Amino acid sequence: MLTRKDTKSAALLQGTLDMLILRMLNPGPNHGQGIARAIEQQSENVLLVDHGALYPALDRLETKGFITAEWGTSSNNRKARFYTLTAKGRKHLFKEAGQWRALAGAISRVLGPEAAKG
C-alpha cells in the first residue's frame, strides 16, 4: 500500500484495508477520495492509503455486497461516486472489528508494557 518512501508507516493487510473502508462508511456515505482522506486523518497520518489500491478494494466490497455505489454530487459541487454501507456490510464490519481488537489486545499483552516505549 505504501507509495511514499520517506514514511515509516505500517503495512496493512488487504483485509484490514477493507475493514477500514467499511468503518469510514459507517457514519454515512462517502466517495473514494473522501474515504482515503478520512483514513489518513483519523489515523493522524500514520496510515497512508495508496489511492490506487483503494479502488480494487472498493470493487471487491461492492462485489461482495457490503457496499453499494451511486453517482452523486460532492459538497463542493463535484461529480463523485458515493459508496454506502449495507446492512450486510455493517455486520461484516462489526465481526471483523471485533476480531481485530481481540487480536491486537492479545499481541499487546504478549509484548508487555516495554513495547509501548519502542
Add this chain to the structure above:
Amino acid sequence: MFERRKRSQQDFAEELKAHIALEADRLREAGMSEEAALAAARRNLGNVAQAKERFYEAHRWLWLDPLIQDLRFGLRQLRRNPGFTAVTVITLALGIGANTAIFSVVDAVLLRPLPYPRPQQLVSVWETAEQFKDSQVSAAGPDFLAWMHESSVFSTLAAGEICDPALTGQGEPEHLYGICVTPDFFKVLGVSPSIGRALLPDEGENAVVLGYGLWRRKFGGDPTILGRAVTLDGTRFTAVGIMPRAFRFPQIWGITEPESYIPLSLAQLQKTEDHSLWVIGRLKPGATIAQAQVQLATIAARLAKENPTTNAGVGINVQPLHVEVEQGMSGPLVMLLVATGFLLLIACANVANLLLGRASRRRQEIALRIAVGAHRWRIMRQLLTESVLLALLGCVPGIFLAIAGKHWLVALSPEGLLPQTNPINLNLPVFVFVVVVAVGTGILFGLAPALEGSKTNLQDSLKEGARTSAGAGTHRLRQVLVVAEVALALMLLIGSGLMVRSMKNVLNQSLGFNPHHVLTLSMTLPRSKYPKDANTLAFDRAVIRRVEALPGVRAAAFATIVPATGGGFGTVRLEGQPVVPEATGPEAFYGYVTGDYFRALGIPIAEGRAFADADYSTGPETAVVSRKFAETFWPKGNPIGRRFQIAGSQPNNWYRVVGVAQDVATNPGNPPVSEAWLPAANRQATLLVRTQVKPASLTRSIERQVWKVDADLPIYDVATMEQVLATSFSGVRYIVGLLGIFTLIALALAAIGIYAVMSYFAGERTHEIGIRLALGAQGTDVLMMVIGNGIRPALIGIGVGVVAALGLARLLSSMLYGVKPTDLVTFVAVSLILLGVALLACYIPARRAANVDPMVALRHE
C-alpha cells in the same frame, strides 16, 4: 463474474477523474497552487493506468479477451475478402454437408441399436447346409420346436413366416402383407400392442393383431374394432390388438411393416418339413451368441443323427438381429462414408492451399507484428482461430446441405433399400459429429498456414519486395497438398469406375426373355374357397381363357417363379442316383406354371416342347428345364425323357423332361441358375400377360376379367415386367449413382485446387517469365515450362493414388460383379482422365502467364 461487467471502463475512468479533482480541491484549500495541486493529486492516486488495468482485469475472464480479439479480427478479414470467403465456405459446406448426410444414414442403419428393450440380446437363427457354406436357409418346423424345448440359452424364441391373407368385407378386397408368428414373437421384441393385447400362447387360430397403418387406413382408426370380426381369406378372425404407431418392425424377412399378425400353431409346425420359418430369439441376460451357437449346434447334431434323411448336414448359424436388419447395406454405406471422407479431405486440402496463399500475402503484416513484440504462438493462435472460424462458418451452409441431402438420400432411395427400423434423422450424435468434423477440419487446414506464418524470416519479410518470395517451405507444402488432392481424387475415381463397370455388367446381362410388353399381377387364392388343386387349376384356366380373349393380349400364364422376383428351390435327385439327404445335394430353382408361360415371357424353347393341356390333367409328371439345368445334371446325352425329383415340390413325383428352355435370369445380376418348370396350378401365383399394346393400358380390363371369375379376389403387386426389373436394379443404381456424384464433386474440387495453385505459382514467376520473354523465349516455350513444372505434382499424385488404389480396391471386391479390383482398363482410363483434367487446370493459367506483356512482367515485383 459477468454481472460486474455492467460497470463499464468508462464509468471507472470517470470515477478516477472525479477522485483527482476532489483531491486537487483539497490540496488547493490547503494552500497549493492549481497545477501543483493537480500534479500532487495525480501522484497520490498512483499509477492511474495500473489502476485502470487492475479494474479491467478484475472484471473479465482474461483468457477470453485474446480469443474475442482474434474472432473480431478474423471476421473482419473474411469480410474484406468476400471472394475468398465465399469459395472456401462453399467448398467446406460441400465436404461437411456430404459427410453429415451420409453419416446420419450410417448412424441410423449401422450404429444405433435397434429400438427395442435390450437390443443386444436379440438374435436371428438360421439353418445351414453343409454343402453350401455361404448360404443360410430358413428353419424347418420340427427343428424350431427342438430348439425351443431343448435350449437353455434363450429367454424366448419365436418363429414367423409370411402370411398374406386377403381382407374382404371392408371396402375393396385387399391383399395384406402380413406375417404368421408363434405367440412369443411379441415377447422376443419386447413390444406389445398399444390397444388391446398381443397373441396368447393358447390362442385359437382365429385371432389377429393389426398393424397401425392398416388400422388407420382400412378401419379408420376405430378402436371399437377390437373384439369384432375381420374376414381374412374367407374366415372370420377376431381382432385382438392394434400395434402402436411408434412400433417399427425390424425390417427383416423382406417386410417393412406387417399389416397383420396371425398365430402360427406350434402343433402344425411339428408336421411340416418345409424350411419356411424365420426365427428370432432373445438371449438370457449374460448368455452370449457363441454359447447359443454351441448349444444349438449340439441339438442340430443330435437331430442329424436321429433323422438322417431330413437333417444330415444341417447346421446352425446364429447372428445378431442387428446384422440381419442391416440387410447387407453395411458394405455400400461404409464405402459411401469413406468416399465423402475423401471428399472432405480434398476440400480441406483446397482450403489449406487457399489459406497458404493468403498467408504468403500477409507475410509483411505478420512480420511487423512479430517485430513489435507479438509472441509467435499468439500469431499461430490467431491464424488457427481464423481457420476454425472459417470452418464453423462452413458448418452453417453445410448443415443445410446435410438436411437437404439427407432428405433426398432417403426420398430417392429405392423402397426397402435403406432399413429404416431406426428413423433416419439428424440427431444429437450426428450434430456432435458435424461440429467435431468442422473444428477438426479447421485445425487441420489451418495448421499448415499457421505453422508457416509464424516461421517468417523477419528481415526479409519486412522489406518491400517480400511479396515475391514465398518461402521454399510453403512452396513445397502447397505442392504436397496438390499431390494429396490428386491422389485422393484418383482413388475415388477408381472406386467409382470399378463400381460403374460392375453395374454395367449386372445391367447388361442377357435376360433370356423379353421383358417388354409384359404385365404382372399377383393373386393369392384363399384355401377356404379353393381347397383342392383342381379348383385352382379351374380358376387359372378360366382367367387365362378370358384374358387371352381380350384384344391386344397375346398370351397369358400363371407362374410361381418370375424373373427378378424369385421362386422356390430344392435339391435335385436324378433317376438312378442314391438317395441324398435334403439340403445337401445340388439345388435348382423350380416353379409351377399354368398356361403358355414360355410364350408369355418370350423364352425360346431350345429342345423338345413346352407344356400342353395333357400335362395338367394328372399331378405334374412332366417338366421343362433350363439349359443350365440340363448341362449341370446331364452333361452328356439328351436330357429329354430323363427323370428327376426336386425335394420340396408338391407332389414329390418323378418328373420327366419334355423340353429345354433358354436360360433365364431369374436372379438378375447373377449368372443363370438351374431351373425347372412344372405344369401345375398354385394358389399363390403371378399372372403374366404379354400384350401387343402398352401393358399398363390393359390393367383395368384384365383385372375385370379376373373379378368375373372371382369377385372377391384381391389383386396386388401390379407392375410391368420392365418396372419389376428396374426395381431389382434400383439398389445398385442408387448406390453407384451416389458414389458417382461424390466423385464428380471431388474431381471438380481437385481441379479447382490445381488451378488455384497453378495460378498462384505462375503469377509468382511473372517477373522471371518477363525476363525470359525479353531474352527471346517464345510463348510456347514459356507455356511448356510452366505446364511442365505444374504438372509434376499432379503426376506424382496420380502415381501415389494408383499405388494406394491397388491396395485398397481389394476392399471393394465383395461388391463388384464381373470386374476385378485391379482391372487394368479402369486404372488406365481413370489415370488418363485425371491427367487430362490436371493438364487443363494447368493450361489456363500457363497460357495467361505466357501471354503477358514482357514490359509489364519485368516491372512486376
